[in-house]
Amino acid sequence: MCGLAGAWFPGGRDEPSLIALGHRLGDAIAHRGPDDFGAWADADAGLVLSHRRLAIVDLSPEGHQPMVSADQRWVIAFNGEIYDHGAIRAELAALGHRFRGHSDTEVLLAAIAQWGVEAALARGNGMLALAAWDRQERTLWLARDRLGKKPLYYGLSDGRLVFGSELAALRALPGFRAEVEPDALALLLRLDYIPAPHCILRGVRKLPAGHLLRLDAAAIMSGDLPAPRAWWSALDAQRAAIARGFAGSEADALDQLDVLLRDATALRMEADVPLGSFLSGGTDSSLVTALMQAQSSRPVRTFSIGFDNAVHDESAQAAAVAAHLGTAHTPLHVDGRAALDLVPGLPRIFDEPFADSSQIPTTLLCRLTRQHVTVALSGDGGDELFFGYRRYARTLKNDALLRRLPRTALAKLAGDPGEAARLGGLAALRAELATGDLQGQARLRVSQWRRPEAVVRGARRLVTAYDDPAAMPGTGTAGDALMALDTACYLPEDILTKVDRASMSVALEARAPLLDWRVAEFAWSLPLRMKWRERELKVLPKRLLERYLPRELVYRSKAGFGAPVGDWLRGPLRGWAEAQLSEQRLREEGHFEPAPIRAIWKEFQAGQRKWHTHLWGVLMFQAWRETLR
Template identity: 30%
Template sequence: MCGIAGLINPSGKAIAALDLQMMSAAMEHRGPDDLGFMGWGENAKLCIEREAGVAIQDSQVAFAHRRLSIIDEGEGGWQPMATKDGRFVLTFNGEIYNYVELKLELESEGLNFTTSSDTEVLLQALSSWGVEKTLPRLTGMFAFAVLDTKSKTVTLARDPFGIKPLSYAMSKGGLAFASELTSLLMLSGVDRTVEPSALYDYLRFGFTDRGARTLFAGIQHLPAAHFAVVNLDRPDVVKPQRYWQAELKPVRDISFEAATTELRTLFKESVRLHLRADVPVGAALSGGIDSSAVVGVMRDLEGPDLDLHTFTFIAPGSDLNEENWADMAAKSVQATQHKISMTGKELVSELDHLIQIQGEPFGSTSIFAQNRVFKLAKDNNIKVTLDGQGADEILGGYMPFLAARLATMIKSGQWLKAVKLLNSIDGKRGTFLRAMRFVLPTFLQGPARRIIGESLVPAWMNGDWFKRHGVNIQAPQKPVSGDVLRHELLESLTDRILPALLRYQDHNSMAHSVESRVPFLTTKIVDFIYSLPEEFLISNDGETKSIFRAAMRGLVPDEILDRRDKIGFAAPEEQWLKESGAWLDDVLSSDIMKTIPAFDAEGMAQEIKAVQMGQKRLTGDVWRWINLVRWAETFDVSFEK
């Protein structure tokens, strides 16, 4: 795993070495082991060096690479990497887990290799098969740029789920791309104005990373499962193309037992591939089903020789504390445990730095806890971790998915099953009301929200400002036909939930030079899960992840598999904010808070008063106000009037 950046200028306009040096320096944490630069142009021969000034003199195209050595730690994995004939040059962030198998295939076609790195395998594959034929064959997490000096193009690409980030912006008439927004913001001319639609989604729903949008109007993400071919004569034109689609498959005619066996096989194979590394591998462990399954399979595959270390956030004195469960999981696999806890004062002292790391506002304080877990891994000399990210989105692990399952039953007239499901879960009223959002026609979903007190424009929000700037204020549309749960899982995977979580996780782990791997997220697993009937995912008696629980019997303690509560990777947000005391008041009463036009001054004043008097809980929207204020000041963000 690494950091990549690049600049593409129109013909006749040379790149400034200082620009690329600043972009590279901004992401040093992503690759402290080595660095490299590449330059090429119509009037400049291909040059790859460790000094930017030497490499990119008179160049039209320039790449920067920061290396975190995981596979082939020596010179064999150094980047940017070029083919022998100099036609193709690659800068690549991530891991290709099936590189061994791909290498054998390429060797059978007569290709020779000079290194043992997955980078060379990817480069040779792109050179031999082309981008469009290579991408579907990759199992891994990746973002890369490849220059073709013959066709005079640069192709940008990103893995199917967006595990590895890649963003781009226009600067000085050319195109800039990078692993992190902070690298792009080193350049002059990048628009720091807030994108109103993205701001609305963040403030109202906590959504970020939806499609190509960022909260900066001048920066876009290359969407997951896309590539874009950029012609050097028109670097201002970027047209992403999709190469894989997560989609609902026709429901398979398969028994629960057969599906359980197949899922167990797929998951174990994925973990096996994700364990490939030339450095120590550990695991982030919460004590939930997903992370416990990861460590259980790690031990099962590697046997007693694996020196397994786990890293856990604990919240003493909180209902969110899963320490006992994490202890049970770690003991079952004989892991060496490492734990960390933190306080609200620590959050306050580190918040601005965390915002700098993330580049955009984030949805909850759990991101702080996650960041500290990766620091704990770094402090214990672990360079790679595996965890359970993505399992909830593909298997139906979140409690709101119960409402979607209930809605499917109601829509299909399974009334007795619906009553049984509702009676089996806590929070019956809330689950039923959520289910009604799916059952009601689209035109009634808005009024229903207002009836239950979930306005699309709360009193603290300046709805007129958003409308004036073209924001279409409406609730996320719910499906009104078909299998509701399966549709909700797809939305969570591709749009509302997982893309942001993956960005948080990447930036948190790489801030400490740790590579975080997510074995639940392979196209084989997702395609399989999305072909199963809903009752395999959430049973008729309300058991979430039903098929995965069954698949992990014998690998994970039954007490963990039989858990019916769901905490997730959560932090005691309200407790931490209460501990922050005067700091919270200072942020809410700051000058910048008063000047953000997205806030309604009178409505916000009343909300702040309610917070200060203890009449409003310190969760959700309060956290997002704080985060937005600190982000806007940290990055000198501007707002349209």
Template identity: 35%
Template sequence: MCGIAGFVDFTQNSSQNDLEIITDCIAHRGPNAAGYFFDGTIGLGHRRLSILDLSAAANQPMYSANDRYVIIFNGEVYNFQEIAPALDVKMKTTSDTEVILEAFVQWGPDFVHQLNGMFAFAIYDKQVQKFFLYRDRMGIKPVYYYYDGQRFAFSSELKSLVKLPFLAGKLTLNKEAISQFLYLGYIPRPNSIYAEIRKMDSGSYLVLNQHGLETINYWRLSDQVQADVWQNEAEAKEKLKDLVLSSVQYRMISDVPFGTFLSGGIDSSLVTAAAAQVADKPVKTFSIGFKDGKHNEAQFARAVSQHLKTDHHEFTVTEKEALNWVDKLTQIYDEPFADSSAIPTLLVSELSRQHVTMTLSGDGGDELFLGYGMYQWANRLQKPFVNTFKAPIATALSYLGNRYERAAHVFRYPSSSRIKSHIFSQEQYLFSETEIKHLLTPGFSAFPAIQESWNLPNRELTAMEQQAFFDMQYYLQDDLLVKVDRATMTHSLETRVPLLDYRLVEFALNLSPDLKVKNGVAKYLLKQVLYDFVPAEIFNRPKWGFSIPLGSWLKGDLQYLMADYLNEKVVTQLGVVNYTEVERLKKLFLGGKDYLYNRVWLLIILHKWLLHK
């Protein structure tokens, strides 16, 4: 895993110094080496975190054997050893970068279909001055870009583009992105917080020359939904088990020490169990716990570790150690980002980096196998009775205390066409569409538009599947994977996600929902595979996410954030939201409406970013 940045400037007003500026500000992504290519029009910059072929020969930018093409690459392609023998060229390194480049040279732009991995890479054809930029199928590796018809710029992180001299003074706030942030807690692609900068779509590549910019989608989630589904439980379980073992084995290819994040939950335990099956020595595992018992799952991770006989490293975090990261969040994520589980992710990454350079994580299991409670909401709200009587149901629930008042918000969905985003928003305790309309000042009142339906000609999905599909498109890619990428790369740690191998994704999309949730058991088939490795009784407990006690912290040691960023002077000066609504929200939260903590957190993060951008 590395960092890439660069530009194509047909006005030829950019310099190598500009390239070095935007590349070096993501040095944390690659502390082992830096490299640059500049020819007056195009600049390609690379920061390397050495994982495969640690020699200088594998440094980047890398040139093709015929010297016509140059590449910079972030990520890993796991099946490079299978591709290499099919190429008519003698390799000079044992890195996947060289294989990617020579495969492009010999097979053309559509060679990307042959790659299994997480990747973002740029290739430049020096002979015809054509530029290609690729992003992996599930958007595991990030790409931001700017294009004005004459100049194109890109980077692994937003902070690079903000530093680009030709963008100085030209970036403006994306008003739609602000409303999306308040609604979802993150900014979904293609938007970024800046109107002029976009997030590149997953499963696509861009082609740029002097005639313009073209986007080609080579893989879409919607295209993977087939008419037939896996229904036989025995056959489906065997297939899933094979895929998990294969995916994990691919992702253990490394020339540096590696381990796994182990929370003790289903997904991380399965990834760890598969790694233990494949490894020839005990797998290193890493977990953290908080002294707040409700948020401490360390004992469960310990139980899994003991059963699998891993080399386990456990770190008990104090509130003070966690709070140290709060002020750094807006710098790390570059735009408003409210997923507070970024804090424990930063902490476990910091611990892991003391021992390894690469880790495996269990991201994706809930979205692929219907693990979230919100999917039950999708099932409930589709019922005609609920649609007819949703208003009186919501009113009744609002009188029954905090827990039921939160549920009342879920029933207040604006229309069936926006029900997926509404369920997500209210399950996360965020602002509803109606609340946002009252909250934003007139100059910022933009509807949080987001695509919620897709053309699926082969099969109609159930309400639960549709909600999960929505999460695969947005929450997984634009929140969870962003969270993990920035948190791990802050510590120069590579993290791979075996459950998002595209073969596993395609299998899960076509697994019968009756095998995802069976007899009320969520992630049923995934659990059956896990129980082949680890006893089921270890997991007989309620699901608890990777979280922090944010609500209590905001009433305690973090209350200063409300004073600093949600006071009348700051809110009025920035002019994005109405202070009367902010004041009302603070009073309700501090007066006992504990479920409002995430709304307060959203406003703190937004104003903190606006004040310090």
């Protein structure tokens, strides 16, 4: 796990200035890799690659990056882990390759030299973002892993290409103009995050999950970069899995899931540094921890966090699971002051405006965990693969109801109440009726601001997976469709973005066994009844967890993993929020229409509790904007 950055000046540039620039770009993301730094330049091409290393596998200098292939053709800067590098190494050794060390980077580089970038990516099982320079063809390849665990930004600035793991690296390029893109800001207000390929800065793009981009000097000089293309498609893989189906019984499915998850977990337990797991006490983190402990000769290190607000506190459940499994458990109980102290620093941690309030406990948990280990396994991905969100069930219920209602009744009730839909009751029902289809209902349920383009000055509505009919599988059940939409957007751009930024801010590597692509394709092949029955979510993972925990620790209500933002904005954060949302400031900065924001702020202070979700997105942007100064 590391950070990468680079720049390309077509036409060439002297090597000392390129190396100096590499240092500058790398320093901007030093938190991602405190163990080593490297910069490599091709002066004739005008290209520099920069790398910050967090050493996990092969701690020796043989894992240093950027790394040059044995045949001298390829140079790579790589962020991530290839979990099956041992098997790939053996295959390459049989073909005549020889290795200096035992890092996965060296294996990935040899695989690229042997098979090419796309074929090498397809053989690997892991998480990654990479920049690979082909010295023979004079082309640069940028790539991102299947499900989007690792980030990669890129863009043009005055005829120069600049790219990196975080926006901070791009902003370190001399002369880079950091101008806000209004369309992307509207997405932030709607979703709490900005999904790929969009970015808060004008002229910058995020490489989508499962995509690669091949660039040459002509494209950069023309200013017309080619569109990325998919080397792996989650939607295509889901369609194929649904068509293939799972023919066995539930007992067969349990056995197969057990085998798959055990292997996925074991692969992610390989490290040359201390390792542990996040443990909330929920189904997914408990299952990952149980599978770790079942394959470890020593107590696994586990870590949990709890708030003094009981609604968000799952620490007692985590402690009970840890006690039953026999892990070495470290809890952190956070009072409001510790969480509040973190708020001003969130914009620099998350790099791009980000407004999912679970960013706060996630960051605090990562800070605790990093004091003890360098790698932590998480339960991320279980909700999207195994029907884990209550909103899925509510959406299917409402969709079925809408299909039964006469059209005349729908016409009388339907209408768009705008932002009032967030408040529930008749307004929320009317908004759902007005959507007209399942995809519209899904979009409504993940939206904060319903009409953000009316609040952000100069914004146009951008299409996301929740708007694009082509993002729907077109096969399987309505439940499969809801999970597909979240896999395309919410999972990579919210959940995995949150974990990446929070963990890498303290140089902690987070690994997600449930997001092994083999587990994902198996989950997609299962009938919906093995994931959801009446009021029970994640049916199969819970049945599997019964093999490791007593039923009373498996079947419990889910508390969620957030922060009491509403209480804070009415209490200790009120002064800070008022300053951020002052009418004068909003008007002078020119990003927002002040009137609707001020109206919601006043209603919230008067007791309308649900408006805090609207306000948090605006506040996170306002705080982030201060970092541009």
